[in-house]
Amino acid sequence: MKYVYIDIIFLINFFVDLSLLVFTAIYSNRKIKKFRLVIAALLGAIYGTLWVFYINIFFYTLLGKLLFSFILILTAFPWVNIKVYVKTITTFYLINFVTAGAIFSLQMLMLNNQSIYNSWIQLSEDNIWIIEVSAISLVFGIPLTYCLIKSMWLQIKKLTWEQSCIYKCEVHYKNKMVVFNGLLDTGNQLTDPITQKPVSIVEYNTVKNIVPEFVNTVYAVKSLNIADIHQHIHKNSAYDTFTVIPYRSVGSNNDYLLAFKTDSIVLKSKEGEIYQDGALVGIVNQCLSSNGRFTAIIHPQLLEGKMIKREETLNELISEKNPHITKA
Numbered sequence: 001m002k003y004v005y006i007d008i009i010f011l012i013n014f015f016v017d018l019s020l021l022v023f024t025a026i027y028s029n030r031k032i033k034k035f036r037l038v039i040a041a042l043l044g045a046i047y048g049t050l051w052v053f054y055i056n057i058f059f060y061t062l063l064g065k066l067l068f069s070f071i072l073i074l075t076a077f078p079w080v081n082i083k084v085y086v087k088t089i090t091t092f093y094l095i096n097f098v099t100a101g102a103i104f105s106l107q108m109l110m111l112n113n114q115s116i117y118n119s120w121i122q123l124s125e126d127n128i129w130i131i132e133v134s135a136i137s138l139v140f141g142i143p144l145t146y147c148l149i150k151s152m153w154l155q156i157k158k159l160t161w162e163q164s165c166i167y168k169c170e171v172h173y174k175n176k177m178v179v180f181n182g183l184l185d186t187g188n189q190l191t192d193p194i195t196q197k198p199v200s201i202v203e204y205n206t207v208k209n210i211v212p213e214f215v216n217t218v219y220a221v222k223s224l225n226i227a228d229i230h231q232h233i234h235k236n237s238a239y240d241t242f243t244v245i246p247y248r249s250v251g252s253n254n255d256y257l258l259a260f261k262t263d264s265i266v267l268k269s270k271e272g273e274i275y276q277d278g279a280l281v282g283i284v285n286q287c288l289s290s291n292g293r294f295t296a297i298i299h300p301q302l303l304e305g306k307m308i309k310r311e312e313t314l315n316e317l318i319s320e321k322n323p324h325i326t327k328a
Contacts, residue, residue: 015142043075070089165185166183171281204285243258257282
């Protein structure tokens with residue numbers, strides 16, 4: 001015969017509930033008030049302990065469990081507004097699911113078949129069973145949950161930040177146009193040392209179809225020779241839009257960046273379209289995004305260009321200025 005120790009069940013429930021509420025506070029950006037969290041964890045522990053007796057009342061039905069979780073969150077965190085409350089309760093449930101999965105997976109991983117069978121305890125003759133969770137599963141499961149949630153949260157925040165900073169870009173050069181995604185980087189302070197104009201950065205493969213052939217020749221060898229570049233630029237007046245800028249990046253063997261003056265750059269966002277004449281674009285022979293979400297780094301000063309609202313016809317404006325544009 002197996003015995004269920006109520007005090008142990010209460011302490012386990014209290015520890016788990018308190019951990020879940022602390023994680024919820026951290027990842028829903030709620031201020032932690034220790035007294036409220038302890039009271040809420042005590043309520044959760046009492047609820048979990050009484051469940052062992054299989055009390056057939058409303059609070060142990062599906063609807064009752066949902067209602068109790070709502071009360072638990074209101075106990076742990078003060079009411080702000082419905083939006084904050086929904087965010088908090090959603091975070092609480094997500095953390096619960098991840099925690100349950102982590103603990104249960106560790107339990108199944110560390111026990112053999114016979115031990116797993118013996119860990120099930122029958123509470124009543126109505127086929128109500130609970131599983132006895134090992135101390136090791138709890139000790140390692142809670143920290144594992146924190147690490148998993150932290151990793152997921154950082155990835156979500158990164159993707160959200162990238163999404164808010166990514167613009168669809170149009171580069172117009174010599175009656176040609178190329179479209180790509182660019183990431184606005186406030187840390188990009190690269191400028192032309194002579195003119196002090198801001199320089200955005202774009203991958204070579206993105207603009208190779210609109211730049212002159214000599215650029216393709218230079219980047220084919222994946223090494224910029226400053227003497228060769230100056231020779232190409234001075235040999236042909238058609239290349240006077242190109243310049244060389246001192247530049248050093250991680251993973252690059254070059255100390256220089258070949259840049260060209262565009263006819264115009266258009267940045268598209270939800271608010272409208274930003275039009276910038278004569279912006280400089282530097283070409284790099286490396287991948288700027290590990291996941292391919294963008295192929296350019298936008299200089300923040302480009303946002304100071306002319307803003308054209310959605311209802312205005314920017315394309316007509318560009319067409320009037322460059323009537324023979326072909327898309328690369």
